Amino acid sequence: MFPPDGETQVGGVHLPAGSSIRPEQYEYTRCDGSKGVSALLPHIGWYSDTDWDSTLVSWVGLARAFSQTGLWPVVGGPGNRCAEPRIIKRSWPRSRTHKDEAANVLQDCWDGRAVVARETGEPLPENRPPFPGVPVGKILTNNVEKVPLAGWSNWNPGCASPQAGLLLVPAMRPADVPQLVGWAGPGNYSLGGHEISAVLRSWEERFGAVLYQLGPTTLALRVARPPTTLADATVLMEEHYLLCVDNFGSQSWEPPISRDDYAKRLINAPVWDFWWD
Numbered sequence: 496m497f498p499p500d501g502e503t504q505v506g507g508v509h510l511p512a513g514s515s516i517r518p519e520q521y522e523y524t525r526c527d528g529s530k531g532v533s534a535l536l537p538h539i540g541w542y543s544d545t546d547w548d549s550t551l552v553s554w555v556g557l558a559r560a561f562s563q564t565g566l567w568p569v570v571g572g573p574g575n576r577c578a579e580p581r582i583i584k585r586s587w588p589r590s591r592t593h594k595d596e597a598a599n600v601l602q603d604c605w606d607g608r609a610v611v612a613r614e615t616g617e618p619l620p621e622n623r624p625p626f627p628g629v630p631v632g633k634i635l636t637n638n639v640e641k642v643p644l645a646g647w648s649n650w651n652p653g654c655a656s657p658q659a660g661l662l663l664v665p666a667m668r669p670a671d672v673p674q675l676v677g678w679a680g681p682g683n684y685s686l687g688g689h690e691i692s693a694v695l696r697s698w699e700e701r702f703g704a705v706l707y708q709l710g711p712t713t714l715a716l717r718v719a720r721p722p723t724t725l726a727d728a729t730v731l732m733e734e735h736y737l738l739c740v741d742n743f744g745s746q747s748w749e750p751p752i753s754r755d756d757y758a759k760r761l762i763n764a765p766v767w768d769f770w771w772d
Contacts, residue, residue: 496665497541497566505663506560508553513543516662539676540664541566553661554707558669566663567672570708570715597697597734598629600690604737629697629734662709669705670695673714680712681739681771694738702731704767714769721764732758739769 498505500514515538523531545553550570557568664672672678674692681691691714698704703719722728732754735742744751752760761767 497538498663505566506557506564508556508560510543510553510661511545513541513661515541540569540662542571542660542662544660550661557661557663558705561669564663565665567666567669567706569662569664569672569706571660571662571710597694600686600693601629601734601737603690604684604686630701630730668696668699670699672706673709676709678709680709680714683771686738691738694734698734707766712771716767718765718767722761723763725758725762728761729758731761735761735767735769739771741770741772742768744772 497515498510498513500512502512503510517536517538523533525531554568554570557564557566561567662676664675666672666675670692672692673680673688673695676688678688678691681687695704695706695716698716702721704716704721705719706714707717708715722731735757736754742752743754743757
């Protein structure tokens with residue numbers, strides 16, 4: 496399933512020394528106050544330190560070989576839960592059950608934006624329209640071949656560290672990776688790997704958007720078929736807003752952005768970056 500430890504080749508791509516990794520065990524407190532240690536979990540992937548320039552080239556080669564290897568490459572680096580074996584954990588509870596449907600996940604996010612009374616927590620009357628749902632896509636087999644190689648996103652230059660390495664994850668499709676590795680980047684919003692993967696599957700089918708990078712609270716996608724019209728970009732913008740409202744707020748590298756301007760940025764955008772506070 497995994498490449499052998501040490502220097503190796505995967506899908507015709509040479510990789511420096513690496514090894515398979517598993518989530519670390521962690522201590523927890525039982526209801527009676529006693530301490531326990533989590534079970535030793537299976538390996539989730541194979542990680543190799545690579546320099547920045549070779550990471551970009553290797554990622555494309557590994558992504559194109561995915562149909563033969565079954566290993567999806569993810570760019571990671573120091574501090575990335577998916578790339579640093581000493582801090583990978585699965586201590587978070589299993590995500591809510593959504594039947595792996597993007598519409599169910601985004602519906603929950605939509606409901607979470609409802610205005611409520613401070614005293615009672617009951618929803619207040621509002622004028623916004625009902626949740627519009629999610630367009631249906633279809634799975635294509637050649638998405639990866641059309642994914643552009645962009646060395647740096649002009650949205651969130653901090654998403655991928657210059658010291659980034661590569662994690663190879665056994666997966667049926669790229670969108671499954673956050674769920675498979677137990678990623679919890681947007682945990683402050685009660686979203687986990689299951690929810691993120693559900694939405695990524697929809698974007699993968701509709702736009703050829705495939706996972707490129709995971710960090711502690713960041714995620715980046717390379718996009719083969721981004722929206723080409725403002726109408727389509729506006730629909731997608733609303734989904735980005737529901738999943739990651741922090742993308743619209745003030746960040747250290749840029750001021751807040753309006754929803755209209757965000758939609759315009761999505762037109763023909765080859766990279767989508769996400770950051771949760």
